[in-house]
Amino acid sequence: xxxxxxxxxxxxxxxxxxxxxxxxxxxxxxxxxxxxxxxxxxxxxxxxxxxxxxxxxxxxxxxxxxxxxxxxxxxxxxxxxxxxxxxxxxxxxxxxxxxx
Numbered sequence: 400x401x402x403x404x405x406x407x408x409x410x411x412x413x414x415x416x417x418x419x420x421x422x423x424x425x426x427x428x429x430x431x432x433x434x435x436x437x438x439x440x441x442x443x444x445x446x447x448x449x450x451x452x453x454x455x456x457x458x459x460x461x462x463x464x465x466x467x468x469x470x471x472x473x474x475x476x477x478x479x480x481x482x483x484x485x486x487x488x489x490x491x492x493x494x495x496x497x498x499x
Contacts, residue, residue, distance in 0.1 A: 405465055408477070409458045416454045416480055420447065423484075427491070437492035446487040453480040 424447065435443070457476045464473030 402465070405461065408474075409461065412452060412477055413458060417451075420451050420454065423447070423487070429450065431496045434494070435494055439490075443487065443491050443494070446483065446490060450480055450483045450487055453483055491495075 427443070457479045460476040461473050464471060466475070
């Protein structure tokens with residue numbers, strides 16, 4: 400992967416991931432008619448912070464491995480935050496209780 404592909408891909412990764420991350424918080428706050436336990440809410444907040452941190456961490460790791468001329472498939476680090484996002488959404492949907 401060349402630098403001309405890595406830089407725009409990193410930019411798209413951060414902007415799309417950031418928009419989804421912050422959009423998810425606003426969607427969770429705006430959702431009416433559901434409730435969560437305090438523990439489930441705390442777990443969702445921790446997963447959201449982990450997603451946000453891993454978004455930036457994945458870009459730093461990709462750049463580091465690119466500069467170190469690693470033969471490993473360093474672009475797989477981009478998948479780390481998206482995996483955490485799937486875990487977050489799955490946990491969020493599983494822990495929500497509908498109010499009648």
